[in-house]
Every structure is written in structure tokens, then in C-alpha cells.
Amino acid sequence: MFFKQSELLDGLENTFIKNFIDSAEKNTHPKGYRLFKTGDAAEFFYILEKGRIRLCVGEQERTTYIVEHAGEAFGWSGLVGNETYTGTAECIEESTVMVFSKEFVSDVTESDPVNGMRFYRSLARMLGDRLKHSYNLDDEDAIYEGLIKDNPGATRHLNKLLKSLTMDRRKTMGY
Numbered sequence: 001m002f003f004k005q006s007e008l009l010d011g012l013e014n015t016f017i018k019n020f021i022d023s024a025e026k027n028t029h030p031k032g033y034r035l036f037k038t039g040d041a042a043e044f045f046y047i048l049e050k051g052r053i054r055l056c057v058g059e060q061e062r063t064t065y066i067v068e069h070a071g072e073a074f075g076w077s078g079l080v081g082n083e084t085y086t087g088t089a090e091c092i093e094e095s096t097v098m099v100f101s102k103e104f105v106s107d108v109t110e111s112d113p114v115n116g117m118r119f120y121r122s123l124a125r126m127l128g129d130r131l132k133h134s135y136n137l138d139d140e141d142a143i144y145e146g147l148i149k150d151n152p153g154a155t156r157h158l159n160k161l162l163k164s165l166t167m168d169r170r171k172t173m174g175y
Contacts, residue, residue, distance in 0.1 A: 006047060006070075006071030006072070006073070007071065007122060007125070007126055008047070008071070008073045008119070008122045008123060008126060009071075009119075009122070010122060011118050011122070012115050012118055012119060013112075013115055016108070016112055016115040016119075019108055020100070020105075020108060021098075023100060023101070023104045023108070024047070024098035024099060024100050025098070025099045026049070026096065026097075026098055026099075027096070027097055027099055028094065028095070028096045028097075029091045029094070029095055029096075029097070030091065030094055031091055031092060031093050031094055032090065032091060033090065033091045033095075034088060034089065034090045034091075035053070035075065035089040035090070035091070035097070036075060036085045036088065036089055037085065037088040037089075038057070038084075038085060038086060038087055038088050039084050039085065040084060040085050041083065041084060041085075042075070042077040042078030042082050042083060042084050042085045042102065043078060043101065043102055044075060044078070044099050044100060044101060044102060045073065045075050045076055045078065045079055045099075045100045045101075045102055045105055046073065046074050046075040046089070046097045046098065046099055046100070047071060047072065047073050047074075047097065047098045047100070048067050048068070048069070048070060048071070048072045048073075048074070048095065048096075048097055048098075049070055049096040049097060049098060050070060050095065050096045051068075051091060051093050051094055051095025051096055051097075052066055052067065052068045052091070052092045052093050052095060053066070053067040053068075053074060053089050053090065053091055053092065053095055053097070054066055054067075054089070054090045054091075054092045055067060055074060055087050055088070055089055056087060056088050056090070057086065057087040057088070061088055064087070065130055066092070067089075073123070073126060074089060075089060076123060076127065078102035079102055079105055079106075079123065105119075
């Protein structure tokens with residue numbers, strides 16, 4: 001199954017992965033279908049099984065990333081505490097996605113703090129890689145100067161994610 005190859009699920013225990021996968025709804029959508037748009041309630045999280053999804057932001061809907069590899073995750077806004085999606089996701093060809101309820105993801109990561117921490121670390125790494133890829137930058141200082149400093153939305157997302165990771169670590173460590 002392609003989930004075994006997903007970076008997001010690397011290092012997680014098999015039981016956790018099975019529970020995670022079993023919770024998903026599998027949907028296939030035609031070219032042009034919008035999974036969500038900026039401002040929609042961020043109730044779901046997605047993993048691509050096959051196809052291609054265009055992620056875009058802003059009023060001009062500038063493409064920031066193309067999700068095209070099986071196992072790639074997107075639609076993570078709700079997982080980091082946002083009420084709404086900060087971008088739009090549109091199928092650029094027929095695409096099959098696994099859809100996860102943000103409540104389920106929250107419940108499963110809280111009930112298993114060790115795997116939950118691993119999951120959020122993988123998510124943070126994936127988001128960092130995607131931000132770096134989106135701006136075609138290789139230098140960490142350039143990422144800060146060109147992205148984080150001038151993008152309060154990205155700063156908010158990363159700060160929420162880091163806060164969540166810190167809180168989860170404290171729970172796991174018994175602080």
C-alpha cells in the first residue's frame with residue numbers, strides 16, 4: 001500500500017498506521033474539482049493516492065505547489081489550529097485522495113502521544129520541505145528572509161505547529 005511509502009507515516013508503529021488508514025474515506029474526483037478553497041472550514045486532511053492536485057494561494061490563485069506523488073499530504077490547516085483553509089486545492093487531472101477528519105487525527109495523535117509526536121514531526125518536516133520547494137530556495141537564511149519574514153501566514157502556521165509539538169513533547173515526557 002502506498003501509505004507505507006508516505007514520508008508522513010515513516011517511523012510510526014504499524015497499529016497506529018492501520019488505525020489511521022482505516023479512518024480514511026477514499027474519494028476520486030474529476031479534473032477541475034475543488035477539494036477546498038481559501039476560507040472554507042478546515043475540517044479535513046488529505047493524502048494523495050493518485051493524480052495531481054494544484055495548491056494555490058491569494059486572490060490570483062498563484063500556484064505554490066503541485067501534489068503529484070502517492071502518499072503526499074495536503075490540506076493540513078485544521079491540524080495546526082486554523083479554522084479555515086489558507087489556500088485552494090484543485091484537481092488538475094482525475095485524482096484519488098484519502099480524506100481524514102481533523103477530529104480523528106487529533107484524537108488518535110493525543111491518545112498515542114509517542115506516535116502523535118512522530119506524526120507531527122513528520123508533518124513539520126514535510127511542510128518545511130514544501131515551503132522550501134515552493135520558493136526554490138536551498139539556503140536556510142534565504143528561506144527566512146524571503147518567506148517567513150515577509151509571510152505572516154507562514155509564520156503563524158509554523159509557530160502553531162511548533163507550539164503543538166512542544167506541548168505534545170511535554171505531555172509525553174510528563175512535564
